[in-house]
Amino acid sequence: MKTAMDSMDAARIIGYFKGKSILITGSTGFLGKILVEKILRVQPDVNKIYLLVRAIDAPSAKQRVQQEVIGTELFGLLRENHGEGFQQFIEERIVPLAGDIIYENLGLEAPRLEELAKEIDVIVNIAATTNFYERYDVSLDVNVLGVKHLCHFAMQCAKLKMFMHVSTAFVSSDREGLIQEKPIKPGESLCEGTFLDIDAELRLVREVKKELSASDSLDVHKMGRKAMKELGLQRARHFGWSNTYVFTKAMGEILLGQLRVDIPVVIMRPSIITSVRADPLPGWMQGTRTIDTFIIGYAKQNLSCFLADLNLVMDVIPGDMVVNAMIVAMVAHSEERGAQVVYHATSSLRNPATYSVLYESGWRHFTENPRVGKNGEVIPTRGMYFFTTIARFHFYMILTYKLPLEILHLVNLLLCGLFSRLYNDLNRKYKFVMHLVDVYGPFAFFKGCFDDMNLERLRMTMAMKTTEDRMFNFDPKTIDWDDYFCRIHIPGVLKYVCK
Numbered sequence: 364m365k366t367a368m369d370s371m372d373a374a375r376i377i378g379y380f381k382g383k384s385i386l387i388t389g390s391t392g393f394l395g396k397i398l399v400e401k402i403l404r405v406q407p408d409v410n411k412i413y414l415l416v417r418a419i420d421a422p423s424a425k426q427r428v429q430q431e432v433i434g435t436e437l438f439g440l441l442r443e444n445h446g447e448g449f450q451q452f453i454e455e456r457i458v459p460l461a462g463d464i465i466y467e468n469l470g471l472e473a474p475r476l477e478e479l480a481k482e483i484d485v486i487v488n489i490a491a492t493t494n495f496y497e498r499y500d501v502s503l504d505v506n507v508l509g510v511k512h513l514c515h516f517a518m519q520c521a522k523l524k525m526f527m528h529v530s531t532a533f534v535s536s537d538r539e540g541l542i543q544e545k546p547i548k549p550g551e552s553l554c555e556g557t558f559l560d561i562d563a564e565l566r567l568v569r570e571v572k573k574e575l576s577a578s579d580s581l582d583v584h585k586m587g588r589k590a591m592k593e594l595g596l597q598r599a600r601h602f603g604w605s606n607t608y609v610f611t612k613a614m615g616e617i618l619l620g621q622l623r624v625d626i627p628v629v630i631m632r633p634s635i636i637t638s639v640r641a642d643p644l645p646g647w648m649q650g651t652r653t654i655d656t657f658i659i660g661y662a663k664q665n666l667s668c669f670l671a672d673l674n675l676v677m678d679v680i681p682g683d684m685v686v687n688a689m690i691v692a693m694v695a696h697s698e699e700r701g702a703q704v705v706y707h708a709t710s711s712l713r714n715p716a717t718y719s720v721l722y723e724s725g726w727r728h729f730t731e732n733p734r735v736g737k738n739g740e741v742i743p744t745r746g747m748y749f750f751t752t753i754a755r756f757h758f759y760m761i762l763t764y765k766l767p768l769e770i771l772h773l774v775n776l777l778l779c780g781l782f783s784r785l786y787n788d789l790n791r792k793y794k795f796v797m798h799l800v801d802v803y804g805p806f807a808f809f810k811g812c813f814d815d816m817n818l819e820r821l822r823m824t825m826a827m828k829t830t831e832d833r834m835f836n837f838d839p840k841t842i843d844w845d846d847y848f849c850r851i852h853i854p855g856v857l858k859y860v861c862k
């Protein structure tokens with residue numbers, strides 16, 4: 364058996380997946396699709412890829428996989444490669460499973476689970492709720508208990524060779540300085556004097572839910588939803604994390620460390636994942652990341668200001684590079700009993716990209732490809748103002764919106780509520796913007812730098828001699844950020860997200 368530090372080339376990587384059965388969660392999402400497509404393309408002789416998707420029954424699961432995974436533009440190259448045999452190829456390899464990781468049995472019938480446990484070689488857990496302001500109970504169910512349930516299932520898999528868990532580099536929250544690829548210890552919290560007890564958090568949520576359901580308010584559902592969202596933020600901040608998403612992802616990692624018995628585990632922590640850079644479809648992406656709001660606002664010219672310090676580094680990494688790193692890491696650590704390796708799939712250390720690179724690329728892109736109005740007229744590209752601190756943004760918001768709102772409030776009182784609707788509407792919008800800044804702001808001013816020494820060591824084992832070897836490139840030093848943003852990512856966001 365080869366070890367992690369043995370040399371790695373395309374033949375070894377591709378050969379690894381031959382005849383393997385792989386269970387993947389999160390395939391309807393952005394990253395999951397890129398992984399499924401890549402495995403099918405590089406190793407058509409993979410045995411089976413089981414895709415666990417949320418659906419009420421098998422036909423619905425099949426339909427979701429067909430429409431949301433296989434039917435997307437991302438699978439165009441694979442479709443072309445197989446021609447008329449594409450559908451048959453997919454049917455022979457892909458097995459949709461209607462399930463849900465929030466359940467102990469993954470939402471599957473016992474016989475099905477037993478069969479799978481005999482067959483699965485590799486588990487890849489990509490599923491997560493990625494909403495920063497998600498309900499605490501939902502986040503705990505998916506990002507924490509979901510990991511536990513998959514891990515329990517992994518322990519029952521007789522021939523399991525690898526458990527790959529996708530986390531996020533931001534489990535370190537908004538720390539400054541060099542952030543290492545270290546596991547999070549049980550009880551570890553980011554706030555001095557606090558001890559993070561996951562069981563206590565689960566109990567707390569159960570109690571709050573019980574109290575809420577005992578309430579005789581008519582609007583229990585809405586109230587419960589808001590209360591659960593607020594509880595998530597409050598607990599995250601109590602322990603030093605900036606939002607519910609990164610906090611629960613950190614807890615998922617802790618639990619994985621605690622539960623693991625003898626399974627080889629790799630935790631892949633990407634930073635902000637951006638569009639596919641190389642293959643199969645440059646620019647392809649799904650969903651809107653924080654930096655893409657800026658691109659969309661720029662494109663629509665409905666955003667005159669943005670929250671960012673142009674000198675700061677935004678840690679981004681193209682989706683195909685994350686998938687390549689995952690694939691190589693799975694092969695490298697396969698059957699390494701008891702291993703638990705953490706990798707940062709990040710760029711800030713090796714090839715930092717500042718917000719100014721993105722801004723200038725955007726400027727270049729929109730100047731070279733000016734937007735055209737309804738009547739064919741060219742819309743000039745205007746510059747954008749950047750708030751370099753949250754305090755400056757707050758000051759601007761108070762002067763421009765809060766003060767006029769207060770005046771409107773007074774006038775409304777004097778006129779016996781004549782402007783109530785207008786006031787309530789504007790006040791709600793104001794609060795919403797302030798809330799967004801509260802939740803997402805810390806990421807705009809992130810000052811950490813992700814160390815990726817472990818991943819660099821893995822990179823050093825890569826041969827990179829042939830075109831096939833380079834299909835598994837995950838070296839951020841090979842990215843020309845200006846070219847990538849201008850020629851690939853920005854057009855990709857406009858084509859696949861703004862469509």
Ligand SMILES: NC(=O)c1ccc[n+]([C@@H]2O[C@H](COP(=O)([O-])OP(=O)(O)OC[C@H]3O[C@@H](n4cnc5c(N)ncnc54)[C@H](OP(=O)(O)O)[C@@H]3O)[C@@H](O)[C@H]2O)c1
Nearest residue numbers: 389391392393394417463464489490491531633634635636
């Ligand atoms: N995107 C990024 O910038 C980024 C950065 C760092 C780390 N990550 C990590 O990378 C992974 C993938 O991110 P993404 O951007 O691809 O996310 P995404 O597009 O939001 O996809 C999330 C996936 O998880 C599935 N899922 C959610 N709850 C589930 C449940 N209870 N049972 C089964 N499946 C469930 C979703 O299924 P439905 O279609 O049914 O909702 C979807 O397929 C996540 O673990 C995330 O934490 C992402």
